[in-house]
Amino acid sequence: PRTSLTLLGTGAMGTALARAWLAAGHEVTVWNRTPARAQALAAEGAVVAPSAAEAVATNRLVIVCLLDDASVGDALDGAGLAGRDLVNLTTGTPGEGRTRAAWAEARGARFLDGGIMAVPPMIGVADSGGYVFYSGSPELFEEHRDTLAIPAGTRYVGADPGFAALHDVALLSAMSGMFAGLTHAFALIRPEDISPKDFAPLLADWLTAMAPAVHQTADQLESGDYTRNVVSNLAMQAAGNATLLRTAEEQRVSPELLTPYMELMERRLAQGHGDEDGTGMVELLDLRAD
Ligand code: NDP
Numbered sequence: 001p002r003t004s005l006t007l008l009g010t011g012a013m014g015t016a017l018a019r020a021w022l023a024a025g026h027e028v029t030v031w032n033r034t035p036a037r038a039q040a041l042a043a044e045g046a047v048v049a050p051s052a053a054e055a056v057a058t059n060r061l062v063i064v065c066l067l068d069d070a071s072v073g074d075a076l077d078g079a080g081l082a083g084r085d086l087v088n089l090t091t092g093t094p095g096e097g098r099t100r101a102a103w104a105e106a107r108g109a110r111f112l113d114g115g116i117m118a119v120p121p122m123i124g125v126a127d128s129g130g131y132v133f134y135s136g137s138p139e140l141f142e143e144h145r146d147t148l149a150i151p152a153g154t155r156y157v158g159a160d161p162g163f164a165a166l167h168d169v170a171l172l173s174a175m176s177g178m179f180a181g182l183t184h185a186f187a188l189i190r191p192e193d194i195s196p197k198d199f200a201p202l203l204a205d206w207l208t209a210m211a212p213a214v215h216q217t218a219d220q221l222e223s224g225d226y227t228r229n230v231v232s233n234l235a236m237q238a239a240g241n242a243t244l245l246r247t248a249e250e251q252r253v254s255p256e257l258l259t260p261y262m263e264l265m266e267r268r269l270a271q272g273h274g275d276e277d278g279t280g281m282v283e284l285l286d287l288r289a290d
Contacts (some may be wrong), residue, residue, distance in 0.1 A: 131152070
């Protein structure tokens with residue numbers, strides 16, 4: 001069934017979302033702080049509202065995709081939210097998701113937070129692998145799930161409105177470490193030594209081959225036994241670190257992206273856990289004990 005919805009924010013991501021809903025035949029009312037940035041969508045069939053408040057007044061289902069949580073507050077300031085189903089696809093922290101949920105509910109709206117695991121070219125493309133984490137009102141999610149599934153896949157991860165952001169940011173944080181590693185690797189090879197184009201497929205395959213190690217970590221965390229099925233023990237890994245550092249020195253590459261992780265390994269080793277693999281370091285990062 002075709003529905004009508006409002007979308008606040010026609011930046012790169014908002015525009016991609018709007019196009020997906022328009023292509024599926026939905027009536028889309030859009031608003032953007034800088035109106036010129038919404039004009040291309042008008043030509044494609046969207047209605048451009050003159051203010052966020054008017055856009056919110058047009059439809060029960062209101063999707064927000066703005067820069068950050070502060071811009072969500074700015075845009076919705078003064079809009080009548082009573083009876084609205086607010087879906088916030090703006091990237092934020094778990095705490096911001098929870099606070100925004102309480103804020104929306106106090107104004108009479110149901111609230112769902114979303115974390116988009118896709119880049120704009122993946123939006124509205126079948127089988128792109130992109131999806132959105134959702135958490136918050138289960139009733140809102142159930143009622144609008146078909147509409148929400150049009151731009152990208154949906155993964156509902158619980159009623160706690162902070163959980164979508166927690167999943168999203170945890171994955172982004174892992175990606176950050178991966179990018180740190182590959183930045184170091186590309187610095188190390190030196191284009192005059194090894195062609196980056198020859199190296200890239202080797203790097204992609206290696207990262208893919210190593211990725212399933214996450215299941216071992218999860219298994220150890222859930223069992224509480226960090227010495228279970230150890231493949232590469234910490235004592236051996238720490239010895240290997242010295243080779244990584246000497247190679248960086250030989251190639252005259254800064255080790256700054258590697259050393260924080262290596263220092264954490266040394267701390268765990270100093271506690272006498274050389275027979276584990278990396279899982280014990282998860283505990284070392286926990287600041288609640290301090
Ligand atoms: P853009 O920078 O392209 O767009 C930002 C949008 O926020 C614009 O509509 C901008 O309006 C608006 N905005 C910024 N500040 C304010 C404010 N104070 N009041 C009102 N509106 C404001 O970003 P994207 O569209 O790429 O990203 C939007 C969200 O989607 C972000 O939270 C991002 O993390 C998330 N996301 C983006 C991905 C991507 O690859 N692009 C991937 C996954 C998530 P104006 O045009 O007037 O400046």
